[in-house]
Amino acid sequence: MSLNLRELSQRTQGLAPGHRACAGCGFPVVVRLLFAVARRPLVVVNATGCMEVVTTLYPYSTWPVPYLHSAFENAAATASGVEAAVKALRRRGQLDTHPKVVAIGGDGGTYDIGLQSLSGALERGHDFLYVCYNNEAYMNTGIQRSSATPRGARTTTSPVGRVQRGKPQPRKDLTEIVAAHGVPYAAQASISHWADLARKLEKGLAVVGPAFVNVLTPCQPGWDYPPERLVEVARLAVESRYWPLYEVEEGRTRITYLPREPVPVRAFLEAQGRFRHLLTDEEAVAEIQRWVDVHWERLRNKAGTGQ
Amino acid sequence: MTAPRRMGLTGNEAVALAWKQLRPHVVAAYPITPATQIVERFSEYVAQGEVDTEFVPAESEHSALSACVGAAAAGARVLTATASQGLALMHEVLYIASGLRLPIVMNVANRALSAPINIHGDHSDTMGSRDAGWVQIYARNVQDAYDRTLLAVWVAERARLPVMVCLDGFTLTHSLEPVEVYPDEAVREFVGEAPPDGYTLLGGEPITVGPLALPDSYMEFRRALAAAMERVPRVLEEGVRAFRQQFGRKLPALVEARGTEDADVALVIMGSYADSAEQAALRGRVRGQRAGLVRVVTFRPFPAAALRETLAGARDVVVLERADTLSGLGGPLGVEVRAALYGLPQAPRVTDVIFGLGGRELRDAELDALLQGELPGGVVYLGVEGAHVLEPA
Numbered sequence: 015m016s017l018n019l020r021e022l023s024q025r026t027q028g029l030a031p032g033h034r035a036c037a038g039c040g041f042p043v044v045v046r047l048l049f050a051v052a053r054r055p056l057v058v059v060n061a062t063g064c065m066e067v068v069t070t071l072y073p074y075s076t077w078p079v080p081y082l083h084s085a086f087e088n089a090a091a092t093a094s095g096v097e098a099a100v101k102a103l104r105r106r107g108q109l110d111t112h113p114k115v116v117a118i119g120g121d122g123g124t125y126d127i128g129l130q131s132l133s134g135a136l137e138r139g140h141d142f143l144y145v146c147y148n149n150e151a152y153m154n155t156g157i158q159r160s161s162a163t164p165r166g167a168r169t170t171t172s173p174v175g176r177v178q179r180g181k182p183q184p185r186k187d188l189t190e191i192v193a194a195h196g197v198p199y200a201a202q203a204s205i206s207h208w209a210d211l212a213r214k215l216e217k218g219l220a221v222v223g224p225a226f227v228n229v230l231t232p233c234q235p236g237w238d239y240p241p242e243r244l245v246e247v248a249r250l251a252v253e254s255r256y257w258p259l260y261e262v263e264e265g266r267t268r269i270t271y272l273p274r275e276p277v278p279v280r281a282f283l284e285a286q287g288r289f290r291h292l293l294t295d296e297e298a299v300a301e302i303q304r305w306v307d308v309h310w311e312r313l314r315n316k317a318g319t320g321q
Numbered sequence: 322m323t324a325p326r327r328m329g330l331t332g333n334e335a336v337a338l339a340w341k342q343l344r345p346h347v348v349a350a351y352p353i354t355p356a357t358q359i360v361e362r363f364s365e366y367v368a369q370g371e372v373d374t375e376f377v378p379a380e381s382e383h384s385a386l387s388a389c390v391g392a393a394a395a396g397a398r399v400l401t402a403t404a405s406q407g408l409a410l411m412h413e414v415l416y417i418a419s420g421l422r423l424p425i426v427m428n429v430a431n432r433a434l435s436a437p438i439n440i441h442g443d444h445s446d447t448m449g450s451r452d453a454g455w456v457q458i459y460a461r462n463v464q465d466a467y468d469r470t471l472l473a474v475w476v477a478e479r480a481r482l483p484v485m486v487c488l489d490g491f492t493l494t495h496s497l498e499p500v501e502v503y504p505d506e507a508v509r510e511f512v513g514e515a516p517p518d519g520y521t522l523l524g525g526e527p528i529t530v531g532p533l534a535l536p537d538s539y540m541e542f543r544r545a546l547a548a549a550m551e552r553v554p555r556v557l558e559e560g561v562r563a564f565r566q567q568f569g570r571k572l573p574a575l576v577e578a579r580g581t582e583d584a585d586v587a588l589v590i591m592g593s594y595a596d597s598a599e600q601a602a603l604r605g606r607v608r609g610q611r612a613g614l615v616r617v618v619t620f621r622p623f624p625a626a627a628l629r630e631t632l633a634g635a636r637d638v639v640v641l642e643r644a645d646t647l648s649g650l651g652g653p654l655g656v657e658v659r660a661a662l663y664g665l666p667q668a669p670r671v672t673d674v675i676f677g678l679g680g681r682e683l684r685d686a687e688l689d690a691l692l693q694g695e696l697p698g699g700v701v702y703l704g705v706e707g708a709h710v711l712e713p714a
Binding site (some may be wrong): 067073098 | 374392395413
């Protein structure tokens, strides 16, 4: 890892002050690290969502780089057009620089409505990095369930009622779906492990071809935690193995952070309000723990040595 | 001015050839009948190294147009093609392309919409996109489809608006016609190497494209878009002048009128059936009926002033169109022609004839019978089993 904390503190380029993200929102961490590790000019393509809404309220913009927002489900397709233009213009000597295209979308725009667009762009092999800031629900529209929402979580479309206790289905494994495209680089990261995240963003920017980083990015109103506990909640997701940090590079899976003494998933659940209704239901908590354990074992098997 | 070369080309082949000559930076497209051959033929040009375009074979029309938006925002010259369901799937992105003022040019091989599914020609697809902020131009024949595709790039890049060049599915896309093809250098000279102005994401400076605009600013954006559309007739007039200077061919910009000066009955039509309608008007003349024809070349922006001027003297206007609004008011062209004529002293009676949906042929005898009888006004569905007349609501 080339970037240490001192160096990071000196890299001041980030979103300009005045953006309207909530206190305790995770995605500004992702963007700041992205800018910190970028060695080439960036062009950012953003899906509709919280990030777009809080950073581009006309006539203001907090983006220090060229930025394009088109629609909700098409960030990857739009990015492939920008990348194609970069190639064609450079080929004809009409562009001297070589900007890297970065698409950023939330889990709604990536796991759900944008999955086809993402899959198409990955398969076509465009040279771009896709960053999913994954807060596990449609937060911009007011906390509706997505396919990234974990089993049991309370959202406004998976409410807690007499016959249904939060979301009945487990989340889908998008990182593995992306890796199955055979892309050069796919990774899972968390805002709590900033050096790991920075290294993954750096790798994703460096590879030629499609790269994907799925970043767990807690949402204060959606997950319901005190704003100052943002990083702590994300860290519990990793330490409980609920959100493993790993990467798939040229088909090889490697776990990039092994929790020394994994905490029970209950600790992660207890840190947030969206699972509050489950905490008295031992069986429901045990079921989530089993899901975590099964998926962790599966990942370890894939990674071979586990490291 | 080098002499053009005469070639036998289908509509799709002529469009693909125009694309090659226009040398776009990026083509992003998805196959759909009856537009597929445009993309097929263009892929061959790319594979043979005859054009150095970055071809993005998208996984859907929605993504194809999204990629066009990205490429055009990066300052590239961008072309695409689609039809029918494909255009319907693009619907969301059409508004984004015009709202971001991106000069994308799209050929649409006009085709009916499902259900029931039908691959043949009518104008339901592009009529569904008529208020999306795209200039819409309808070709009369293969030569016209070729010419208008070249012209569209000139117009789009100067009006800073996206342009659809529509050619009727099968009747033009798959019909072989003689086409005068201009030399590559002449086309290059006409359109230049890249869009002459506009913004780019690749200039190095921060630029935010596609921001959130709330009630304090949104209306100004939309009014500016409307103003851009209002300027299009002027840009088109300049464009056809430049076109004539470059290629020696005179193209009508907004409407094309034949025999309307003294007409009692004026037919109004768009697209390839203008030939049939013109023949019907000529047959009317032979019968002693003073008939004329107006072809609407540019449907967006709507040429209301030109139509008022051309149609004011007629007793009857017969709109012939291949789409329906399903509103009880007839087809979209009929509705807008009526709107254009509204308020004229002694405004002509308008009969809106809907024909040719899903590729149904227009029969001369049926059209002649309609024109020979007392024109009913209102809406007529021509050539339908159990055809009937609707009164305007």
